[in-house]
Amino acid sequence: MAMSGAKRELIELPTPRLDGDVSLENALLRRRSVREFTGHPLSLAHAAQLLWAGQGVTSDWGGRTAPSAGALYPLELYLVAGAVSELPAGLYRFQPRTNELMGEKPSDLRTALAASARGQGWIATAPAIVIVTAVEQRTAAKYGRRAARYVQIEAGHAAQNVALQAVALGLGCTPVGAFDDEHLHSLLGAPAAARPLYLLPVGYPA
Numbered sequence: 001m002a003m004s005g006a007k008r009e010l011i012e013l014p015t016p017r018l019d020g021d022v023s024l025e026n027a028l029l030r031r032r033s034v035r036e037f038t039g040h041p042l043s044l045a046h047a048a049q050l051l052w053a054g055q056g057v058t059s060d061w062g063g064r065t066a067p068s069a070g071a072l073y074p075l076e077l078y079l080v081a082g083a084v085s086e087l088p089a090g091l092y093r094f095q096p097r098t099n100e101l102m103g104e105k106p107s108d109l110r111t112a113l114a115a116s117a118r119g120q121g122w123i124a125t126a127p128a129i130v131i132v133t134a135v136e137q138r139t140a141a142k143y144g145r146r147a148a149r150y151v152q153i154e155a156g157h158a159a160q161n162v163a164l165q166a167v168a169l170g171l172g173c174t175p176v177g178a179f180d181d182e183h184l185h186s187l188l189g190a191p192a193a194a195r196p197l198y199l200l201p202v203g204y205p206a
């Protein structure tokens with residue numbers, strides 16, 4: 001079971017697997033929103049695999065698992081860890097280029113996160129939650145007002161990758177769009193520019 005207290009330091013993640021036992025077709029067939037989880041902790045390898053599916057770097061020039069308008073990569077993935085083996089509870093930011101996590105906050109934010117999400121209490125029962133945020137300015141520098149649309153589309157690409165990877169690992173998740181933007185933003189303590197767009201509570205289906 002995870003100890004308390006993410007530290008402000010980098011944590012090397014397990015190398016992602018580049019093959020698996022479940023076909024894409026089968027993952028598509030079986031993907032269903034899951035809101036009830038066993039109490040089983042998420043392994044660090046599975047947490048790392050989900051983050052890689054969402055935004056992992058897959059080419060020498062920096063290309064990632066999800067497409068990005070102009071290859072500007074405005075998305076930042078956060079992990080709220082509550083019960084992740086070998087990972088103290090807390091908030092972490094995924095560093096795609098180095099496959100590391102940066103500890104951002106030392107406390108278990110799941111209950112506060114569920115409150116942010118209009119009181120959807122089931123969210124706090126997931127061992128971990130992947131949060132898709134976007135720094136829209138990165139895309140706006142090239143695409144101006146169109147960037148607002150592009151970052152939303154990109155969040156969908158990343159979230160679907162995470163959802164399908166979850167199925168392939170025997171996990172389940174539900175994409176959550178109902179939350180209070182300002183409350184969640186201040187809860188994360190993320191840089192002002194990084195806006196939360198989507199939540200993916202994930203765990204082993206009950």
Ligand SMILES: Cc1cc2nc3c(=O)[nH]c(=O)nc-3n(C[C@H](O)[C@H](O)[C@H](O)COP(=O)(O)O)c2cc1C
Nearest residue numbers: 031032033034035117118120174175176177178179
């Ligand atoms: C943009 C978006 C926002 C959603 N927000 C929530 C949410 O806040 N809470 C929730 O329980 N489910 C949420 N869902 C999940 C839908 O309820 C779910 O996808 C739908 O019922 C279809 O079921 P399925 O995902 O099992 O195919 C959301 C789905 C989408 C695409």
